[in-house]
Amino acid sequence: MTSDKIKKIVLAYSGGLDTSIILKWLQDQYDCEVVTFTADLGQQEEIEPAREKAAGLGVKEIYIEDVREEFAREYVFPMFRANAVYEGEYLLGTSIARPLIAKWLVEIAKSTGADAISHGATGKGNDQVRFELNAYALNPEIKIIAPWREWELGSRDSLIAYAHQHGLPVDDRFSHSMDANLLHISYEGGELEDPWVTPAETIWRWTVSLQDAPNEPEKFEVEFQHGDPVAIGGEKLTPATMMERLNALGVRHGVGRADLVENRYVGMKSRGCYETPGGTILLKAHRAIESITLDREVAHLKDELMPRYAKLVYNGYWFSPEREMMQTMIDQSQQVVNGQVRLQLYKGNVTVLGRRSEDSLYDETIATFEDDGGAYQQRDAEGFIKLNALRMRVAASKGRRRSSD
Numbered sequence: 001m002t003s004d005k006i007k008k009i010v011l012a013y014s015g016g017l018d019t020s021i022i023l024k025w026l027q028d029q030y031d032c033e034v035v036t037f038t039a040d041l042g043q044q045e046e047i048e049p050a051r052e053k054a055a056g057l058g059v060k061e062i063y064i065e066d067v068r069e070e071f072a073r074e075y076v077f078p079m080f081r082a083n084a085v086y087e088g089e090y091l092l093g094t095s096i097a098r099p100l101i102a103k104w105l106v107e108i109a110k111s112t113g114a115d116a117i118s119h120g121a122t123g124k125g126n127d128q129v130r131f132e133l134n135a136y137a138l139n140p141e142i143k144i145i146a147p148w149r150e151w152e153l154g155s156r157d158s159l160i161a162y163a164h165q166h167g168l169p170v171d172d173r174f175s176h177s178m179d180a181n182l183l184h185i186s187y188e189g190g191e192l193e194d195p196w197v198t199p200a201e202t203i204w205r206w207t208v209s210l211q212d213a214p215n216e217p218e219k220f221e222v223e224f225q226h227g228d229p230v231a232i233g234g235e236k237l238t239p240a241t242m243m244e245r246l247n248a249l250g251v252r253h254g255v256g257r258a259d260l261v262e263n264r265y266v267g268m269k270s271r272g273c274y275e276t277p278g279g280t281i282l283l284k285a286h287r288a289i290e291s292i293t294l295d296r297e298v299a300h301l302k303d304e305l306m307p308r309y310a311k312l313v314y315n316g317y318w319f320s321p322e323r324e325m326m327q328t329m330i331d332q333s334q335q336v337v338n339g340q341v342r343l344q345l346y347k348g349n350v351t352v353l354g355r356r357s358e359d360s361l362y363d364e365t366i367a368t369f370e371d372d373g374g375a376y377q378q379r380d381a382e383g384f385i386k387l388n389a390l391r392m393r394v395a396a397s398k399g400r401r402r403s404s405d
Contacts, residue, residue: 008114009145010035010105012131015050017170019120021159022147023057024166026118030145035061035112039101042068042182042240044206063108067100068182072239075100075318076183080282081227081337082330083290083302084310089260091276091283092313093184098130099318105131106138116143123149126265130316137319176203182243184256184276195261195271206251206275210348213254217346219353220249222285224341227334229282243278250277253345265315281350285341288352292360293336302333 009026013019013036026034036059038050047064054062075096086092105117117135121127123146132144153159163170176187185206191197201209223231229242237245250256256277264270290299305326312323339357343350365375395401 006030006032006115006143006145008033008035008112009116009118010037010109010112010114011118012101012105012120013038013050013054014120015047015053017159017163017168020053020057020168021153021163021166022118022120023054023059024168025147025151025153025162026145027058029147029151032115033061034059034118035063035108035114037063037065037101037104037108039097039104040064040066040068041071041097041100041180042244043180043185045180061112063104065104067104068240069238071097071100072182072243076243076279077228077239078327078331079313080279080286081334082309082326083283083287083306084313085283085306086310086314087260087262089258090262090274090314091184091258091279092310093181093274093276093279094127094179094186095130095314095316096183096318097179097181098127098316099134102131102134103138106135106142109142110139116145118145118147121146121148124264124266124268125270126314126316129265130318133316134319178205182240182247183279184274186275187273188270192271192273199259199273203273204257204275206247207254207257207277208252210254213347214252217344218249218253219342219344221340221342222246222281223339224286224289225338227286227290227331227337229285243282246278246281249345250281250350254348255345255350256280257348281343281345284350284352285343286337288341288355289339289357290337292355292362293339293357294333295361298333302330305330 009030009032011019011023011026011034013023015038023034023036026032036050036054038047040047051062051064079092079096084092086095105119108114109117119128119131121131128146128148132146135142135144153162160170176192177189179186187199187203192199192203220233222229223234228239229246230236232242232245256275256279258274258276260274261269261271294302309323309326309330312318312320312326317323336359338359339355341352342354344353363375365372392401
């Protein structure tokens with residue numbers, strides 16, 4: 001791609017150091033107009049300063065969009081219907097935001113007549129893949145500019161030097177790379193690049209430490225309809241407000257911290273620290289309501305498919321046909337996932353205290369250890385066991401199983 005082919009670029013712009021440098025670099029390198037897009041994803045920081053910074057750099061078309069409700073309703077909630085967790089720990093807070101940003105970049109490029117879109121993801125990370133796979137899925141002809149794969153600014157020191165050279169404000173007091181939205185906040189880089197180093201308490205920006213968490217537990221109920229949380233304590237909430245409320249509860253009690261090493265799609269291992277307070281609560285509550293409403297084989301099939309679904313989200317395949325096919329199946333299973341879950345938060349723990357549903361498959365008459373009035377014939381279990389043991393009994397009779405001696 002040569003610069004004379006590009007007349008206008010839409011940049012995913014946060015207003016931070018990296019994307020401010022990218023904005024200036026695009027203007028200089030491509031000698032073209034740059035449109036900025038800043039998404040309010042619930043990152044708990046002021047968005048308007050991004051407008052001022054972009055305007056100060058000569059940007060004429062500045063888009064700042066509040067996408068919190070769309071993010072929670074169309075991305076976070078569908079993912080949690082799947083109980084998606086990557087590699088057993090990561091709740092995919094960064095991964096799930098990228099397809100939404102890519103969608104908006106593509107839409108703004110179309111509406112403004114832009115030739116290309118651009119992002120601030122590095123050439124080492126997953127985000128470059130996520131942005132670009134999702135963008136291509138929505139517009140196969142879109143041109144994408146990834147400055148980190150083109151320029152010679154290969155370190156944070158060189159970025160800061162470039163910023164000073166071009167009169168850009170620099171605040172390098174915090175050495176970590178951070179990403180925040182309604183679902184989580186993440187930290188990478190700095191001393192965290194050594195997986196043996198314990199994260200300093202000062203890096204955690206949201207949750208209180210377990211030592212400072214309240215000494216009294218907090219109890220509340222979450223109501224679900226079709227697999228999505230709709231109310232807390234009987235108060236109906238919008239999807240974004242639900243996530244904000246769950247986050248506030250989790251933050252107060254030190255819920256949702258994670259320090260993990262994950263396998264990036266590009267091949268390397270990466271260490272990151274995450275705070276996902278509301279998501280941690282939601283996952284626990286959703287699995288609890290599913291435990292009484294889903295058929296056993298449906299629940300087991302969902303659990304078997306979940307790692308594949310989580311990997312698709314992590315790797316950037318949100319708009320892929322296979323993810324959408326799986327989502328259709330998952331959503332069908334959620335039609336009966338209705339009811340209430342009673343929870344307790346205490347010192348970083350989320351405990352299920354109870355669950356109930358008019359769609360419950362739990363039958364106390366059958367499950368009881370007391371007299372069931374003939375609801376379940378225990379003698380029937382003998383034939384069930386013998387039939388299931390038949391293949392192993394035949395194999396043993398043929399000498400297929402070696403003696404434990």
